[in-house]
Amino acid sequence: MSKKIKHIAIYGKGGIGKSTTTSNISAALAEAGYRVIQIGCDPKSDSTNTLRGGNYLPTVLDSLRDSSNVKIEDISVVGFKGVLCIEAGGPVPGVGCAGRGINAAITLLQELDLFEKFKPDVVLYDVLGDVVCGGFAVPIREGITDKVYVVSSSDFMAVYAANNLFKAISKYAPTGGAQLGGIIANSVLTPYAKPLINDFASRTGTKVVQYVPRSSIVAQSELHGKTVIEANPDSEQADVYRALAKYIIEDQEAAVPNPLSVTELRDWAKDWGDRILKIEADTASDLNANI
Amino acid sequence: MADYIEFNRNGCLLQGAVSVLKAIGGVVPIIHSTAGCAVQEKYISNAANGYAADNYTLACTNVMEKQIIFGGSARLREQIKNTVKVLEGELYVVVSGCASEIVGDDMGAMTKEAAEQGYPVINISTPGFKGHSFDAYVKVTRGIIEGLSKSYNSESAVDRELINIFGIAPNLDPYWEGNLEELYTLLEEAGFRANPLFGYRSTVENWKQIRNAGLNVVFTGWGLEIARYLEERFGTPYIYIDEVPFGIEGIEEILERLAGVYVGKKELLDGIRRQVRDKYLYFLSKLASGYYRHHIQKEAVLVGPSYIAAPLAKFLENGFGQIIRSVIITNNIPRHEKEKLLKKFENIEIVFSEDGRRIEDKIRAIRPEIILGSQLETSIAEELDIPILYISLPTEGRIILNKSLLGVSGSLALLEAYSNAFTK
Numbered sequence: 014m015s016k017k018i019k020h021i022a023i024y025g026k027g028g029i030g031k032s033t034t035t036s037n038i039s040a041a042l043a044e045a046g047y048r049v050i051q052i053g054c055d056p057k058s059d060s061t062n063t064l065r066g067g068n069y070l071p072t073v074l075d076s077l078r079d080s081s082n083v084k085i086e087d088i089s090v091v092g093f094k095g096v097l098c099i100e101a102g103g104p105v106p107g108v109g110c111a112g113r114g115i116n117a118a119i120t121l122l123q124e125l126d127l128f129e130k131f132k133p134d135v136v137l138y139d140v141l142g143d144v145v146c147g148g149f150a151v152p153i154r155e156g157i158t159d160k161v162y163v164v165s166s167s168d169f170m171a172v173y174a175a176n177n178l179f180k181a182i183s184k185y186a187p188t189g190g191a192q193l194g195g196i197i198a199n200s201v202l203t204p205y206a207k208p209l210i211n212d213f214a215s216r217t218g219t220k221v222v223q224y225v226p227r228s229s230i231v232a233q234s235e236l237h238g239k240t241v242i243e244a245n246p247d248s249e250q251a252d253v254y255r256a257l258a259k260y261i262i263e264d265q266e267a268a269v270p271n272p273l274s275v276t277e278l279r280d281w282a283k284d285w286g287d288r289i290l291k292i293e294a295d296t297a298s299d300l301n302a303n304i
Numbered sequence: 305m306a307d308y309i310e311f312n313r314n315g316c317l318l319q320g321a322v323s324v325l326k327a328i329g330g331v332v333p334i335i336h337s338t339a340g341c342a343v344q345e346k347y348i349s350n351a352a353n354g355y356a357a358d359n360y361t362l363a364c365t366n367v368m369e370k371q372i373i374f375g376g377s378a379r380l381r382e383q384i385k386n387t388v389k390v391l392e393g394e395l396y397v398v399v400s401g402c403a404s405e406i407v408g409d410d411m412g413a414m415t416k417e418a419a420e421q422g423y424p425v426i427n428i429s430t431p432g433f434k435g436h437s438f439d440a441y442v443k444v445t446r447g448i449i450e451g452l453s454k455s456y457n458s459e460s461a462v463d464r465e466l467i468n469i470f471g472i473a474p475n476l477d478p479y480w481e482g483n484l485e486e487l488y489t490l491l492e493e494a495g496f497r498a499n500p501l502f503g504y505r506s507t508v509e510n511w512k513q514i515r516n517a518g519l520n521v522v523f524t525g526w527g528l529e530i531a532r533y534l535e536e537r538f539g540t541p542y543i544y545i546d547e548v549p550f551g552i553e554g555i556e557e558i559l560e561r562l563a564g565v566y567v568g569k570k571e572l573l574d575g576i577r578r579q580v581r582d583k584y585l586y587f588l589s590k591l592a593s594g595y596y597r598h599h600i601q602k603e604a605v606l607v608g609p610s611y612i613a614a615p616l617a618k619f620l621e622n623g624f625g626q627i628i629r630s631v632i633i634t635n636n637i638p639r640h641e642k643e644k645l646l647k648k649f650e651n652i653e654i655v656f657s658e659d660g661r662r663i664e665d666k667i668r669a670i671r672p673e674i675i676l677g678s679q680l681e682t683s684i685a686e687e688l689d690i691p692i693l694y695i696s697l698p699t700e701g702r703i704i705l706n707k708s709l710l711g712v713s714g715s716l717a718l719l720e721a722y723s724n725a726f727t728k
Contacts, residue, residue, distance in 0.1 A: 078370055108375030110407045117369055 024142035025164030026174035035139040040242035041258035043094035056103025060139040064092035072102020073118040112148020155189035167206035179272035192267035195222035204296040223257040311660020316432030320440025327474030332393035337401020339366040394508040398427035405431035426451025464518030471527025482708030551619035607677030608696030609635035691725035
């Protein structure tokens with residue numbers, strides 16, 4: 014009997030750290046002995062950069078444009094600890110339809126029997142998370158991924174994007190689409206970040222599965238073209254990613270989120286707008302009291 | 305619950321646009337869409353129109369998934385480059401289909417590039433999802449005028465005797481060409497120069513001369529929209545008659561309105577009006593004995609788009625004493641136009657339906673003595689064993705060259721055919 018492959022999508026607002034987080038999860042899983050495929054579903058095609066040490070990787074769509082006979086070898090490269098890296102790719106900005114591109118790329122990977130041939134334990138889809146059209150929702154539709162995690166910081170726009178994604182999940186879930194695994198809170202730095210994300214999670218019927226602190230280790234590793242797991246394996250940050258990877262591979266829970274309406278989200282944001290300064294002041298006075 | 309439609313007879317904006325463009329001499333449409341858009345237009349609309357333009361070659365970019373993902377501008381550039389080599393034309397008009405519009409291809413940049421290389425190419429945005437085939441008339445007409453004025457900057461030299469006609473939509477009405485001819489002849493009899501924009505004698509040069517006309521004579525809401533645009537743009541005055549002028553009253557109204565504008569020609573125009581009426585009544589009187597002998601006061605149902613079926617019903621009722629049981633409007637018109645029609649035809653039942661099956665059911669329930677409709681109503685006419693006259697598309701298999709339903713000869717031809725349906 015063939016083993017059950019875990020297909021997991023990771024969404025989030027542009028620039029929030031999806032690719033960094035996904036690549037570190039991939040690296041941590043590979044380090045723990047899992048067979049991993051990471052598929053970048055972003056026209057920028059830079060999802061797997063830190064996994065493959067800068068090795069050239071033609072995107073699925075570039076290959077599809079140039080040849081009608083695309084093979085898995087043409088569009089994949091083996092990166093850190095055997096992670097198979099794939100980039101869907103897309104048109105140059107301003108032309109064509111990137112959403113259709115994601116759709117076509119995923120269809121091609123299925124047609125090429127990628128999963129049957131590579132036999133991965135887990136496939137991670139790193140998806141541009143603003144869900145601007147149906148194409149970017151393809152990975153959460155029936156039969157592609159089982160579970161979605163959303164990367165969010167405590168910035169309102171990131172939370173807004175997460176809420177939008179929840180809308181897409183709640184739309185597709187009843188017809189067999191993916192469910193939500195939870196929120197990965199990224200760049201947690203300020204005192205109010207944790208309570209803010211926690212509150213958003215509880216209001217939308219989900220939970221925070223890991224808090225990833227903001228760390229210059231991440232920036233340093235990326236500047237070296239590597240994941241934290243590879244560049245700074247003994248760092249605390251690497252352990253955070255390892256714990257996150259372990260959670261994701263073992264996690265059995267999933268739910269359909271209850272996204273906030275536009276007005277609910279606005280009121281919720283306003284309320285937090287009033288609270289964050291107070292939280293900071295309280296934290297500062299606590300610190301002073303301890304001096 | 306969602307409803308279904310059987311035997312729909314209406315196409316989309318792109319289909320309508322190509323139908324309209326095909327009617328202009330010297331114009332070559334280039335379809336930027338998937339291949340099916342061109343195939344459907346070429347075969348289905350030709351079949352619907354009696355294969356009147358079966359030898360027409362359509363250029364199409366035949367876009368595939370590659371052009372959807374990466375954009376189809378380069379494919380369009382290539383298609384324009386090759387089309388100007390193999391299809392002779394004075395103006396190439398790129399019209400866009402749904403896929404290319406959703407993807408956002410920059411068609412303007414491609415046509416501009418071709419124009420800079422000296423090719424007369426313009427583009428009009430016509431994705432099927434933006435409207436129905438009947439919306440294409442205004443879209444294409446405005447599109448060509450705007451496109452030409454970008455590259456054609458000659459001084460205007462208004463010729464008061466030159467008249468444009470707008471509102472008779474080519475290939476969306478089986479008798480459009482004969483109807484236009486009838487109107488041109490009328491204008492020319494009165495000493496004006498008609499500016500043929502569609503069909504016989506139409507040229508791209510005539511389109512360039514639109515701005516130089518002294519007057520626009522326009523029918524229907526479409527014509528009005530174009531007239532208002534031209535008035536604002538070039539200051540051209542217009543006379544607007546809200547219906548296609550079937551029957552002698554329609555022609556008289558045109559002549560009267562022309563006399564209002566061209567005061568110096570009043571005497572001439574009044575003379576023509578009297579002559580036209582005289583001629584019409586002379587021949588109509590020849591029909592009188594047959595009319596009574598064969599009891600040609602019949603119960604009729606009309607089926608067709610609003611701008612044909614509604615005014616024709618009025619003509620048959622007021623001008624020929626027929627009993628109109630129902631007018632079934634088959635084009636998708638906005639609510640305010642529906643309300644306007646219902647108000648205008650207070651005493652006649654007006655039904656709106658695009659569904660061939662429901663239209664059949666309606667006719668079956670009424671059991672009229674004659675149907676004026678399309679080929680899609682032939683089976684119900686056979687079932688009820690009643691005659692049918694074609695007034696709307698499709699008219700597959702029927703050869704229609706320059707037959708008209710307008711003016712003296714058009715009106716008489718219609719009444720002849722109507723009467724002969726009962727004289728067998």
